[in-house]
Amino acid sequence: xxxxxxxxxxxxxxxxxxxxxxxxxxxxxxxxxxxxxxxxxxxxxxxxxxxxxxxxxxxxxxxxxxxxxxxxxxxxxxxxxxxxxxxxxxxxxxxxxxxxxxxxxxxxxxxxxxxxxxxxxxxxxxxxxxxxxxxxxxxxxxxxxxxxxxxxxxxxxxxxxxxxxxxxxxxxxxxxxxxxxxxxxxxxxxxxxxxxxxxxxxxxxxxxxxxxxxxxxxxxxxxxxxxxxxxxxx
Amino acid sequence: xxxxxxxxxxxxxxxxxxxxxxxxxxxxxxxxxxxxxxxxxxxxxxxxxxxxxxxxxxxxxxxxxxxxxxxxxxxxxxxxxxxxxxxxxxxxxxxxxxxxxxxxxxxxxxxxxxxxxxxxxxxxxxxxxxxxxxxxxxxxxxxxxxxxxxxxxxxxxxxxxxxxxxxxxxxxxxxxxxxxxxxxxxxxxxxxxxxxxxxxxxxxxxxxxxxxxxxxxxxxxxxxxxxxxxxxxxxxxxxxxxxxxxxxxxxxxxxxxxxxxxxxxxxxxxxxxxxxxxxxxxxxxxxxxxxxxxx
Numbered sequence: 424x425x426x427x428x429x430x431x432x433x434x435x436x437x438x439x440x441x442x443x444x445x446x447x448x449x450x451x452x453x454x455x456x457x458x459x460x461x462x463x464x465x466x467x468x469x470x471x472x473x474x475x476x477x478x479x480x481x482x483x484x485x486x487x488x489x490x491x492x493x494x495x496x497x498x499x500x501x502x503x504x505x506x507x508x509x510x511x512x513x514x515x516x517x518x519x520x521x522x523x524x525x526x527x528x529x530x531x532x533x534x535x536x537x538x539x540x541x542x543x544x545x546x547x548x549x550x551x552x553x554x555x556x557x558x559x560x561x562x563x564x565x566x567x568x569x570x571x572x573x574x575x576x577x578x579x580x581x582x583x584x585x586x587x588x589x590x591x592x593x594x595x596x597x598x599x600x601x602x603x604x605x606x607x608x609x610x611x612x613x614x615x616x617x618x619x620x621x622x623x624x625x626x627x628x629x630x631x632x633x634x635x636x637x638x639x640x641x642x643x644x645x646x647x648x649x650x651x652x653x654x655x656x657x
Numbered sequence: 658x659x660x661x662x663x664x665x666x667x668x669x670x671x672x673x674x675x676x677x678x679x680x681x682x683x684x685x686x687x688x689x690x691x692x693x694x695x696x697x698x699x700x701x702x703x704x705x706x707x708x709x710x711x712x713x714x715x716x717x718x719x720x721x722x723x724x725x726x727x728x729x730x731x732x733x734x735x736x737x738x739x740x741x742x743x744x745x746x747x748x749x750x751x752x753x754x755x756x757x758x759x760x761x762x763x764x765x766x767x768x769x770x771x772x773x774x775x776x777x778x779x780x781x782x783x784x785x786x787x788x789x790x791x792x793x794x795x796x797x798x799x800x801x802x803x804x805x806x807x808x809x810x811x812x813x814x815x816x817x818x819x820x821x822x823x824x825x826x827x828x829x830x831x832x833x834x835x836x837x838x839x840x841x842x843x844x845x846x847x848x849x850x851x852x853x854x855x856x857x858x859x860x861x862x863x864x865x866x867x868x869x870x871x872x873x874x875x876x877x878x879x880x881x882x883x884x885x886x887x888x889x890x891x892x893x894x895x896x897x898x899x900x901x902x903x904x905x906x907x908x909x910x911x912x913x914x915x916x917x918x919x920x921x922x923x924x925x926x927x928x929x930x931x932x933x934x935x936x937x938x939x940x941x942x943x944x945x946x947x948x949x950x951x952x
Contacts, residue, residue: 473836493839502840509837511830522830525823526842574842 424449424578424609425470425501430479432462432469439465441633442479447578452600452610454620454641456654457630463613464506466630467580470611471503472496484577498526502576506583506613508567512556516547519555519566523573532575540569543599561592568599578609585616597623617654621645629654658794663917664910669801669870671909672808676863677886678893678901679815680736680856686832686896687852690755694739694762696883698857701766702732702864703874704774707781721784729861736857737850745846763880770876778873785869800870811862812902815855819898828852832896881925885912888932894945903943 425447432440440462447453455463469476472493481488488496497503511519520540524533541548544565550558555566564584571579581600585593593616601623604610614620621627624641629650637650644650677699684692709724743762747755783800790797819825830838831848839845867882868874885908893904908928915924935942 471840473839492844493836494842494844497840497842505837505840509834511833511837513833514826514829518826521823522826522838522841522843525827570841 424451424484425611426480426482427466427470428480428482430466430469430481431477432465432474433477434465439633440469440476443628443630443633443635445628445635445638447609447611449609450604450607451626452604452612452624454612454614454617454624454627455630456614456617456620456627458654459615460632461630462633463630464582467503467505467582467611467613471501471580473503473505494526497574497576500575500577501580502571502574502578503580504567504571504582504584506586508560508563510555510558510563510566510570513554515552515554516558516566517551519570520547520573523570526574533573536573536575540572543572543602544569561588561595564588564592564596565599568596572603576608578611579603580611580613582613583615584612585614585619593619617650618645618656659917662795663913665795665797665801666917667910667913668906669804669909670913671889671906672804673863673867673882673905674886674889674909675902675905676808676811676859676866677882678890678905679898680860681887681890682893682895682898682901683828683852683856685890686898687828688740688744688849690744690752691759691887692739692744692853692856693756693759693883693887694743694766695856695860696879696881696886697763697766698732698735698739698860698879699864699867699882700770700874700876700879701735702728702861703781703868703878704770704779705731706784706865706868707779707874710782710784721786725784725865728865729858732857732861732864733854736853736860740850740853745849767876767880774876776876778875778878781868781872781874783869783872784865798870800866804866804870807862807866811859815859815898824848824851885928888928891932891942892935894942897942897944897946900942900944907943 427446428444429442430440431442443466455466457463465474468474470481472488472491483499483501486499488499511522514522520537524536527533546562547565547569550562555563558566568584584596584600588596597619600610612620612624621641621644626639627641627644628635629637637644677695680695681692684690706724706728709727715723739762743758744755747758785799785803788799790802819828827838827843828848830841831843831845835845886905889904889908890901892908893900893902908931911931912924912928915927919927
């Protein structure tokens with residue numbers, strides 16, 4: 424579904440992503456794990472068009488998305504929940520969700536997706552008219568995911584959904600990710616919480632200073648000594 | 658009674674400042690730049706109005722509508738063109754480069770006007786029909802009534818547009834986080850163009866109301882109202898739409914009162930001291946807020 428080949432990204436003189444290749448098949452949950460600064464977020468930004476890659480080839484559902492801007496790529500059905508949630512603080516919950524459906528023209532579809540999001544995140548329902556900036560971190564993360572679901576994407580890029588959240592809320596969020604996946608949504612997950620990410624993933628890639636150093640089935644990586652030592656706390 | 662009269666004059670003048678300040682504040686909110694050429698769009702609008710009014714040998718109603726529409730169209734197109742040619746290539750440049758470019762565009766427009774029309778002031782026929790209203794000792798000119806009415810109408814429309822339409826929401830979203838807005842499918846360039854279009858359209862209206870009261874236009878006519886509207890936008894809180902409305906009105910009243918009760922010569926000095934005081938006391942302006950960014 425998503426094929427990335429020999430991706431290179433520079434920040435000025437810094438070679439942040441050094442020719443990585445990976446792919447995500449339809450229906451999979453794939454994780455990209457690695458330490459802080461390994462280039463996980465940069466990879467996602469390059470895929471969704473928020474930053475320009477220096478070279479490389481990205482294909483989404485058979486279409487070349489190399490030089491497309493972010494607003495065009497999302498319209499192809501590739502949603503992106505950015506790191507740090509980035510909900511629109513000064514818009515209400517409802518307005519945020521409506522922005523999520525900006526690319527959707529059909530009112531009936533918007534209504535259906537809205538109800539679906541409310542069903543997945545009942546907490547948001549209580550806070551519909553509240554400004555997003557007044558929500559708790561967990562609620563903002565739910566809103567960020569809900570907002571991305573509003574356009575009914577075929578594939579979702581999730582960047583650090585567990586960041587800064589209480590463990591019990593992280594469980595909720597990961598449950599929802601799995602629910603979406605069971606309903607047919609393909610997921611590329613970026614996480615520092617490697618244990619959590621691997622436990623729900625089919626496959627994973629390990630990123631280290633801009634290179635993919637390891638890849639394989641998530642269950643194998645969970646039992647790999649090197650991975651255990653470096654990312655799973657021994 | 659004189660006080661009320663001066664107050665109404667101030668409201669009317671302030672409405673014009675508010676209309677111009679909206680252009681500054683919206684562009685600042687969305688493109689994060691100060692468009693110092695904004696005042697000169699008003700000057701261009703006034704010249705267009707004078708040309709269109711002279712050339713039209715139309716029915717009484719059409720002789721008002723034609724120049725007004727032409728003026729609005731020209732200003733809107735001018736604003737969007739300026740953004741496309743001068744500012745868009747600098748989207749990722751340093752704010753200083755953009756600021757200097759804006760000042761350059763301002764001088765460019767003034768020089769072109771000077772080249773075409775010379776330095777003499779040119780007479781502009783008022784497009785507002787002559788009428789007036791007297792309530793006891795208070796005298797309301799047709800210009801004042803029209804200015805107040807038009808401004809109130811425009812502000813209501815703008816508030817509805819920004820708060821309740823999808824495009825308005827997209828504008829607020831872009832203003833807060835361009836990247837996140839793009840991830841929603843919002844085209845940032847289109848949104849910025851639209852902002853310039855709306856700002857310049859409002860400048861056209863301000864231009865029509867301003868020259869209809871003032872009667873003349875010269876190459877530098879836009880500079881003073883432009884810079885005062887900028888003060889108004891800062892006073893209200895730059896980036897805030899209600900702030901620009903409020904700041905404009907307050908500034909108009911201060912100027913009008915200063916002229917009436919303190920000194921005509923000092924009025925401008927007083928207006929600009931407002932800017933200095935605001936920057937010292939509350940740099941974010943009356944309705945401006947510091948954005949809290951959580952990481």
